[in-house]
Amino acid sequence: MEGGSSSSSSDRYAERCALAAELARVLDTVRQLEAHMGGPADDGGERCRALVSSMRSSVDRSIRIAMSCCVVTGAPESPPSADGSPRSGGGLDDHAADVSRCRAANAGGQSKKRKTLPRWSTQVRVNSVQDVTPLEDRFSWRKYGQKDILGAKYPRAYFRCTHRHTQSCSASKQVQRTDGDPLLFDVVYHGNHTCAQATHCSTIQSPRLAEIWQTQPAGQGQEQSSVCAVGFNGTEEGAPAPQGLLEPAPLSFPSNKPEPAVVAHAASNDFPEWTECHVSGAKNVPDVELTSSTANSPIGDMEFMLQLAEADFLDNSRYF
DNA sequence: ATTATTTGACCCCG
DNA sequence: CGGGGTCAAATAAT
Numbered sequence: 001m002e003g004g005s006s007s008s009s010s011d012r013y014a015e016r017c018a019l020a021a022e023l024a025r026v027l028d029t030v031r032q033l034e035a036h037m038g039g040p041a042d043d044g045g046e047r048c049r050a051l052v053s054s055m056r057s058s059v060d061r062s063i064r065i066a067m068s069c070c071v072v073t074g075a076p077e078s079p080p081s082a083d084g085s086p087r088s089g090g091g092l093d094d095h096a097a098d099v100s101r102c103r104a105a106n107a108g109g110q111s112k113k114r115k116t117l118p119r120w121s122t123q124v125r126v127n128s129v130q131d132v133t134p135l136e137d138r139f140s141w142r143k144y145g146q147k148d149i150l151g152a153k154y155p156r157a158y159f160r161c162t163h164r165h166t167q168s169c170s171a172s173k174q175v176q177r178t179d180g181d182p183l184l185f186d187v188v189y190h191g192n193h194t195c196a197q198a199t200h201c202s203t204i205q206s207p208r209l210a211e212i213w214q215t216q217p218a219g220q221g222q223e224q225s226s227v228c229a230v231g232f233n234g235t236e237e238g239a240p241a242p243q244g245l246l247e248p249a250p251l252s253f254p255s256n257k258p259e260p261a262v263v264a265h266a267a268s269n270d271f272p273e274w275t276e277c278h279v280s281g282a283k284n285v286p287d288v289e290l291t292s293s294t295a296n297s298p299i300g301d302m303e304f305m306l307q308l309a310e311a312d313f314l315d316n317s318r319y320f
Numbered sequence: 321a322t323t324a325t326t327t328g329a330c331c332c333c334g
Numbered sequence: 335c336g337g338g339g340t341c342a343a344a345t346a347a348t
Binding site: 142143144145146162 | 323324325326327
Binding site for chain 3: 145147149156158160
């Protein structure tokens with residue numbers, strides 16, 4: 001029984017919020033576009049293209065979310081074997097495939113795996129293999145493992161919230177490059193953040209999160225962007241709050257350089273913000289186990305998400 | 321010196 | 335028994 005099938009009201013709420021977040025993003029992008037068009041022409045349309053691309057992604061996601069009435073079990077465990085259609089740059093054309101996938105999932109293909117924590121997934125695409133930019137989100141993660149998965153070309157990396165021990169935050173995620181399309185990553189989130197980041201940090205840090213990509217083959221290219229698809233399945237256990245949906249994988253740059261300030265050059269990224277929010281707390285270690293009681297407040301709530309979304313998206317018109 | 325990552329071992333579940 | 339997920343010691347990075 002893995003819950004997940006019929007959408008609960010909290011699922012719906014989450015979906016609506018995710019949708020709202022996407023739309024807010026689109027709105028923000030449109031504003032930027034307007035501003036840009038009104039300004040001095042210059043970069044030969046580069047910026048416009050980036051913005052349009054960003055909008056396209058957002059609209060794409062919005063549609064998917066809207067369709068998520070059928071999305072249930074996330075469980076997009078990467079397709080068993082390659083040859084699967086490499087999705088074209090996150091285009092709208094993929095919807096049909098997506099929808100059928102949803103249906104299939106609904107039809108019965110639920111994988112029965114762990115049930116307790118809310119779980120949802122996203123797919124993130126980068127534009128070049130090189131720029132395996134970590135799909136970073138506003139939370140800080142600590143990698144705790146990597147494993148080769150049977151039948152998969154690339155290993156799966158396991159992350160948990162940096163504040164797991166200090167703040168009893170149970171959020172974790174798994175990231176794996178899909179074998180069919182090296183530019184596409186499956187990101188599966190488990191649990192909600194209950195750490196401080198979830199409450200007031202709209203940010204991220206840890207520019208050095210280039211871990212998993214180390215496994216990638218060298219290639220070339222230079223820019224990246226966008227999240228492609230989102231599907232989640234909050235599970236029973238109270239308040240599924242997929243903060244993950246909000247995080248459109250902002251990039252971090254190929255960390256060849258010691259560029260601590262991660263200034264979002266944000267060229268073509270639809271999500272350039274990074275504010276540092278490092279909670280440097282306890283030191284060396286781990287087990288301070290704060291068993292704090294604040295630990296289970298379902299803080300990662302949708303309202304928060306929305307605020308966050310709006311704040312982020314509407315505030316971001318500053319990067320150009 | 322401190323914190324993060326790597327990686328083999330271990331554990332649990334199907 | 336095998337595979338996926340996690341732990342934790344060793345190592346690397348800052």
